[in-house]
Amino acid sequence: xxxxxxxxxxxxxxxxxxxxxxxxxxxxxxxxxxxxxxxxxxxxxxxxxxxxxxxxxxxxxxxxxxxxxxxxxxxxxxxxxxxxxxxxxxxxxxxxxxxxxxxxxxxxxxxxxxxxxxxxxxxxxxxxxxxxxxxxxxxxxxxxxxxxxxxxxxxxxxxxxxxxxxxxxxxxxxxxxxxxxxxxxxxxxxxxxxxxxxxxxxxxxxxxxxxxxxxxxxxxxxxxxxxxxxxxxxxxxxxxxxxxxxxxxxxxxxxxxxxxxxxxxxxxxxxxxxxxxxxxxxxxxxxxxxxxxxxxxxxxxxxxxxxxxxxxxxxxxxxxxxxxxxxxxxxxxxxxxxxxxxxxxxxxxxxxxxxxxxxxxxxxxxxxxxxxxxxxxxxxxxxxxxxxxxxxxxxxxxxxxxxxxxxxxxxxxxxxxxxxxxxxxxxxxxxxxxxxxxxxxxxxxxxxxxxxxxxxxxxxxxxxxxxxxxxxxxxxxxxxxxxxxxxxxxxxxxxxxxxxxxxxxxxxxxxxxxxxxxxxxxxxxxxxxxxxxxxxxxxxxxxxxxxxxxxxxxxxxxxxxxxxxxxxxxxxxxxxxxxxxxxxxxxxxxxxxxxxxxxxxxxxxxxxxxxxxxxxxxxxxxxxxxxxxxxxxxxxxxxxxxxxxxxxxxxxxxxxxxxxxxxxxxxxxxxxxxxxxxxxxxxxxxxxxxxxxxxxxxxxxxxxxxxxxx
Ligand code: MN
Numbered sequence: 001x002x003x004x005x006x007x008x009x010x011x012x013x014x015x016x017x018x019x020x021x022x023x024x025x026x027x028x029x030x031x032x033x034x035x036x037x038x039x040x041x042x043x044x045x046x047x048x049x050x051x052x053x054x055x056x057x058x059x060x061x062x063x064x065x066x067x068x069x070x071x072x073x074x075x076x077x078x079x080x081x082x083x084x085x086x087x088x089x090x091x092x093x094x095x096x097x098x099x100x101x102x103x104x105x106x107x108x109x110x111x112x113x114x115x116x117x118x119x120x121x122x123x124x125x126x127x128x129x130x131x132x133x134x135x136x137x138x139x140x141x142x143x144x145x146x147x148x149x150x151x152x153x154x155x156x157x158x159x160x161x162x163x164x165x166x167x168x169x170x171x172x173x174x175x176x177x178x179x180x181x182x183x184x185x186x187x188x189x190x191x192x193x194x195x196x197x198x199x200x201x202x203x204x205x206x207x208x209x210x211x212x213x214x215x216x217x218x219x220x221x222x223x224x225x226x227x228x229x230x231x232x233x234x235x236x237x238x239x240x241x242x243x244x245x246x247x248x249x250x251x252x253x254x255x256x257x258x259x260x261x262x263x264x265x266x267x268x269x270x271x272x273x274x275x276x277x278x279x280x281x282x283x284x285x286x287x288x289x290x291x292x293x294x295x296x297x298x299x300x301x302x303x304x305x306x307x308x309x310x311x312x313x314x315x316x317x318x319x320x321x322x323x324x325x326x327x328x329x330x331x332x333x334x335x336x337x338x339x340x341x342x343x344x345x346x347x348x349x350x351x352x353x354x355x356x357x358x359x360x361x362x363x364x365x366x367x368x369x370x371x372x373x374x375x376x377x378x379x380x381x382x383x384x385x386x387x388x389x390x391x392x393x394x395x396x397x398x399x400x401x402x403x404x405x406x407x408x409x410x411x412x413x414x415x416x417x418x419x420x421x422x423x424x425x426x427x428x429x430x431x432x433x434x435x436x437x438x439x440x441x442x443x444x445x446x447x448x449x450x451x452x453x454x455x456x457x458x459x460x461x462x463x464x465x466x467x468x469x470x471x472x473x474x475x476x477x478x479x480x481x482x483x484x485x486x487x488x489x490x491x492x493x494x495x496x497x498x499x500x501x502x503x504x505x506x507x508x509x510x511x512x513x514x515x516x517x518x519x520x521x522x523x524x525x526x527x528x529x530x531x532x533x534x535x536x537x538x539x540x541x542x543x544x545x546x547x548x549x550x551x552x553x554x555x556x557x558x559x560x561x562x563x564x565x566x567x568x569x570x571x572x573x574x575x576x577x578x579x580x581x582x583x584x585x586x587x588x589x590x591x592x593x594x595x596x597x598x599x600x601x602x603x604x605x606x607x608x609x610x611x612x613x614x615x616x617x618x619x620x621x622x623x624x625x626x627x628x629x630x631x632x633x634x635x636x637x638x639x640x641x642x643x644x645x646x647x648x649x650x651x652x653x654x655x656x657x658x659x660x661x662x663x664x665x666x667x668x669x670x671x672x673x674x675x676x677x678x679x680x681x682x683x684x685x686x687x688x689x690x691x692x693x694x695x696x697x698x699x700x701x702x703x704x705x706x707x708x709x710x
Contacts (some may be wrong), residue, residue, distance in 0.1 A: 001025075001048065009064065010056040016061045019089070021051075027086060031076040035279060038147035046140060047071055051513040053136040056175070057130070057331055067133045098137070099132030104436065131167065138164045142183040157187040175330040181239035189242070196238050196245075199252045208233070213311045214261055218318075221277050222263070227270050234260040234319070253569050259310065264326050268293060268641035271320045277302050278318050282308035285315060293325070301329055325471035387438045399459040401430050403450075406441045407463035414463060416447040426647055430457040449474055479527030480520050487526060490533035496541055506540045532698045535649040538656030544655045564600050565625040566590060573597030574622070576632065580605040581707070583632040585685020590622035598622065631681035633662060634688055635707040641700040642674035650701075653694050657687065677707075 001026040009016050028044050037042035051067040065087060072078050073095055080099075084092035143158055145153050161184040168607040193228035211233035222229045245252065265274050271293060278284075288307035303321040310316035321329065383395045386405055396404050402420030406413045419442035420427055432693045433439065447547045450467040458464055484502075507519045514531070515521050525531050561586060564574045574590070578600040582588050587603040591611055600622055601608040612619060640646055647666060654661055662679040682688045688706075696704040 001044075005048065005052055005055065005064075008052070009061065012055070012058045013060065018061070020065050021068070024068040024081050024087065024091075027067045027083075028072055028578075029076045031072045035075065037144070039144055043071075043075070046137075046144075049143075050133065053139055054132065057132065059132070060089055063129045063133065066091050066098070066129070067136060069095050070098045070133055070137060072385065089441070094130055094133065098133050100136050100436070101130065104290070135164060135173060137169055139176055139180060142180055145183070145187060153187045157170055157184040160184050161188065166434040173331055178237045178239070182237060185239045185242055188388075192242060193238060196241050198239070198251070200236055200238070210310065210312060210314070211261060212260060214259075214316065217281060217311060218261070218263070218278065221281055222274060225273060225277050227265055227274055227277070229270070229274060232262055232265040234262050234317075255337050259314065260319060262326075263318060264323055265320065266322065268322060271279075271322060274320050275306060278306060278308060278320070282310060282316070284308050301325075303329065377610075384433045385435050386433050389438070389440050396433065397459045400433050400455055400472055401459070402427065402433075402439060402441060403429050403458050404460040404463045405433070405439050406443075407466050408460065409441065409650065411466050413441055413443055414427050414466055415447065415449050416443040417450075418444045418447050419440050421466050429454070476524055479524040479525075481527065483523035483525065483527030483533075485642075486533040487523070487536060490537045494537060494541070496537065501540050502538060508534065509543075510540060531645060532649050532653075534694050534698060536654045538653050538694075542652075542656030562600070563624055563626040563630055564590075564622050565621055566598070569620070575680045577601045577605065577607070579607050581632065581634045583634055583682055583685050583688055584624045584626055585688075588622055588624070590620040592618045592620060592663050607653040626684075631660065633679055636676075636678045636680060636692070636695075637705055637707055638676040638678070638695060638701060639703040640674050640676065640698075641702065642668055643700055646674070646698070646700055647676060649698050650676060650695055651676070653698070654678070654691060657691055659687065659691065699703040 002022060004344070004581040006018050006021060009018065009021065025044075028047055028291070032043040032047075033573070037043055037046060037401065047068045047070055050070065051064045054064055054067050057144075069083060069087070069091065072083065073080050075314075078098055080092055083095055105258040138160060141156065145156060148156070160180055165177050165180040165184065168180060185196075191361050215231045215233065219231045221231065222231070241252070244250070261280075263274050265271055288305075290305040292301060292303045292305065302325040303319050305317060305319055307315055307317050384400055386394050386396060386400075388394060388409065394405060394408050396408065402422070403414065403417060406417040417429070420429060420431065421442065422431060422433070422437050424438075450470050452467075454467055455464060457468065487502055488498045491501050504519060508523055511517070511519055511522050514522070516525060522531075526533050526536060562574050562576060564576075566572055573596075575597055576582055577591075577599045581602055582602045587602045588600050589608055590598040590600055591600055591608065598620065608619070639651065647664070651661060651664065660681040662681060663677075664679075665677040666674055667677070668674050680691075682691070692704045692706075695701060
């Protein structure tokens with residue numbers, strides 16, 4: 001039973017390892033023993049027929065062995081490991097590939113998913129030989145579909161038309177495609193199929209007469225010219241006639257295309273010689289000659305096409321090509337890359353990758369924009385295909401995770417995604433999909449939205465941009481709300497009326513001053529911590545006040561107006577110590593100097609403590625005795641995380657309190673720490689304390705303190 005196959009292989013590949021094919025045959029026969037097909041034939045006749053179909057492609061013995069074994073794992077109890085043990089890894093992988101593809105439930109998924117299913121099919125078959133084996137398998141199944149119940153036949157035919165015929169087309173396996181389509185038509189539209197077959201046969205008598213006359217004349221002439229040629233009428237494909245009738249809404253007689261005859265010759269030189277013979281025999285129709293040999297079609301099709309006035313004065317097309325070109329015309333690029341002699345394995349793989357990319361690119365995108373998009377983003381990445389629980393197929397870039405999947409389904413699904421199941425099992429969100437995975441996303445209404453670290457593992461640009469957009473948008477809304485709340489709170493804290501302070505007019509003026517384009521931008525900036533609520537309120541309140549009260553100009557400190565007195569001692573000259581800068585409200589103690597009067601220190605001053613030990617008799621009791629407003633210089637130190645605008649925030653709080661700043665110095669420590677040293681004039685301790693509280697509540701301010709001693 002295997003002998004005819006071996007003979008065929010020997011004919012095109014004399015060095016082939018026929019023993020390998022024979023062993024595969026014996027292995028398969030044994031494994032399928034006792035099984036039979038619905039046609040009552042032993043089951044093993046099916047893989048044998050598939051292998052025989054593949055000899056048309058002149059495939060190597062490994063592919064043929066795999067074809068013979070292709071149903072062993074799927075339909076018998078034989079594990080793949082046994083095939084690997086007996087035939088090696090390469091053949092085992094081919095069998096495994098076919099088995100996996102066979103398990104895809106094409107029928108269960110929706111028809112509109114056909115394109116993605118085809119792509120999944122291609123992506124799953126890491127080796128194109130797997131696809132070719134699968135196509136041969138399907139072709140033989142279609143040829144032997146008859147014993148199946150009508151319902152099942154329709155299903156298989158539908159699936160073939162949706163998935164397998166287009167794949168054959170894409171691979172350029174036209175011959176497979178034509179036969180698959182004709183067989184599909186036969187089972188899907190039996191009535192129309194029978195009618196077309198009938199009409200083709202009816203017209204045949206007339207047609208064949210003309211074709212025979214033409215082929216005879218041409219054959220004779222070519223023989224005289226010394227060319228060994230094969231001449232025959234171009235075969236008709238029922239499905240393409242059906243398609244034309246359907247798509248153009250015309251009847252059979254209107255679509256019968258022009259008669260064509262085909263000339264197959266040994267060499268390229270012979271092609272041109274034959275063309276001369278044709279043109280000398282029949283009158284060529286001007287401008288109807290195309291040289292696809294010099295300029296092959298993008299699918300590598302080569303041939304000479306010419307139109308002439310035929311034997312009975314009807315237009316007729318003549319196609320002239322070599323055997324090799326003809327092979328390409330029927331089997332497409334497959335005939336070039338599939339296991340030619342002397343092609344090293346790696347080269348073959350490169351070609352394979354190239355073919356795959358070509359196939360991907362030639363995908364018929366309905367929307368050119370979508371096509372461009374995919375070209376731009378995922379051109380050089382492989383893809384992974386994943387099932388939704390509803391049977392849809394979603395294609396994602398290789399390396400995609402459940403988060404990519406979730407965002408592909410819907411932005412909301414992505415934003416509320418909290419977990420994922422793959423093939424029924426819980427997986428982490430950074431799980432990397434494999435082709436054919438069934439994915440299910442777990443969402444929660446209380447989900448807080450995406451997590452920033454998702455950005456570290458998502459691969460699709462859509463998911464990335466949606467996660468980022470979420471953070472931009474959510475944060476802004478959040479920040480605007482938060483900013484508004486903070487400002488209102490701040491107004492209340494300062495016993496100011498929020499509607500008055502935060503009126504649109506006030507905020508608009510401030511926005512312009514601070515280079516924000518809208519009022520919401522100010523809210524967002526406050527909410528985000530870019531500026532403090534205090535600073536904003538103070539600036540607005542300060543502005544309002546400034547309209548009524550001129551800023552204090554008497555910030556100078558007069559020695560006679562210190563407002564310090566000593567009980568029971570008049571005429572003393574007081575000075576405020578420079579080490580601790582006391583202000584009214586501070587507890588103070590006087591120190592009697594030699595010749596410079598009494599220096600006033602804060603009672604907790606460190607220097608004072610030293611005097612107390614060395615010469616306590618010089619200390620004297622003093623008190624504040626303010627008669628009019630005076631200002632006292634204080635040095636403040638502010639430790640903060642350095643950020644743009646912080647000094648501005650601090651100074652606006654101070655100036656809004658109508659307090660004079662004598663000097664401000666910033667020194668930066670480490671990378672992000674800054675120390676602001678300010679000398680300000682305050683009227684008393686209350687003002688100072690309030691000011692220090694306000695400054696210390698600014699975002700990023702860590703600590704505010706008065707300098708205690710120099
Ligand atoms: Mn099979």
